[in-house]
Amino acid sequence: AQSVTQPDIHITVSEGASLELRCNYSYGATPYLFWYVQSPGQGLQLLLKYFSGDTLVQGIKGFEAEFKRSQSSFNLRKPSVHWSDAAEYFCAVVIDNYGQNFVFGPGTRLSVLP
Amino acid sequence: DTGVSQNPRHKITKRGQNVTFRCDPISEHNRLYWYRQTLGQGPEFLTYFQNEAQLEKSRLLSDRFSAERPKGSFSTLEIQRTEQGDSAMYLCASSPPGQGPLDSPLHFGNGTRLTVT
Numbered sequence: 001a002q003s004v005t006q007p008d009i010h011i012t013v014s015e016g017a018s019l020e021l022r023c024n025y026s027y028g029a030t031p032y033l034f035w036y037v038q039s040p041g042q043g044l045q046l047l048l049k050y051f052s053g054d055t056l057v058q059g060i061k062g063f064e065a066e067f068k069r070s071q072s073s074f075n076l077r078k079p080s081v082h083w084s085d086a087a088e089y090f091c092a093v094v095i096d097n098y099g100q101n102f103v104f105g106p107g108t109r110l111s112v113l114p
Numbered sequence: 115d116t117g118v119s120q121n122p123r124h125k126i127t128k129r130g131q132n133v134t135f136r137c138d139p140i141s142e143h144n145r146l147y148w149y150r151q152t153l154g155q156g157p158e159f160l161t162y163f164q165n166e167a168q169l170e171k172s173r174l175l176s177d178r179f180s181a182e183r184p185k186g187s188f189s190t191l192e193i194q195r196t197e198q199g200d201s202a203m204y205l206c207a208s209s210p211p212g213q214g215p216l217d218s219p220l221h222f223g224n225g226t227r228l229t230v231t
Contacts, residue, residue: 009154032216043118043205043222044157051216090156101170102147102220104156 004093004105012111013081021076021108023091031093033074034102035065038088047089050074061085086112116140118223120206126229127196134192135226139208146189147220148181149205150174157205163189196230203227 003026013019025031032051036044048059055067065076074091091105119138127133139146144165149157160179162170165186175181178196183189193200203225212218 004156034219036220036222041224043207043224044220045222046219049216049219092156102159104158106154107156 004091004103006089006091006105006108008108009106010109010111012113014113015083016080019076019078019081019085019110021089021091021110023074023076023105025072025074025091025093027072027093027095029095030069031095033065033067034092034094035059035063035074035076036090036092036104037061038090038107040087044090047076081110081112083112083114086110118206118208118221120204120223120226122226123224124227124229126231129198129230130195132192132194133196133228134190135204135206135228137189137191137206137208137223139188139206140210140221141187143208143210143221144186145209145211145218146183147207147209148189148191149207151203151205151225152201160191160204193228196228198230201228201230 005024007022034049035047038044047063048057050057058064063078067074088107088109090107092102094102121136146163148160151157159172160175161181163183166183178194181191205225207220207222209218209220
């Protein structure tokens with residue numbers, strides 16, 4: 001079945017530590033890939049997006065993500081986490097060329113220790 | 115860019131009542147989406163408009179749910195005879211015209227949180 005998985009429900013890191021959030025997808029072809037962040041009580045904000053080209057893509061707020069076709073993964077990383085990064089992170093895919101069919105993963109909640 | 119606006123932010127209603135939510139997308143965005151998000155889950159697609167035309171509806175959208183976008187600008191989502199299982203965050207998103215998904219990422223509003231008692 002086609003799906004987007006985020007294996008980690010909740011991750012806790014210390015401020016200043018590095019971060020990696022995992023995302024795997026299960027589709028026949030390489031989809032369009034996105035990461036969104038949601039702060040409590042807020043809507044989702046786009047962090048970065050990817051379809052082709054350089055497999056390491058830079059986003060806002062110091063985040064980056066790496067696409068690995070062999071692993072069907074699109075993991076989100078940040079070298080040094082700030083307390084304000086505490087939020088829910090969602091990986092999403094679009095499998096149609098018209099961009100209307102966004103499918104979201106279940107999310108990973110990030111907590112940051114001072 | 116004033117962002118996607120949703121009203122109300124919170125709605126508490128009794129089971130069996132009807133509720134209506136409003137979404138005002140970013141002005142130049144011709145695509146509008148409704149999603150539902152329950153606690154601990156990612157957003158689930160409900161329906162999609164391109165201009166005033168409703169082009170796709172999820173099987174999650176039961177007969178009690180109806181969405182409109184009469185003039186291709188704001189949209190409303192109505193839930194009739196609400197049930198406790200309808201309690202969720204209802205998110206609206208819009209996107210601009212473009213050549214594909216990378217040109218047209220979703221811009222989300224802050225959502226309407228519905229509680230059915």
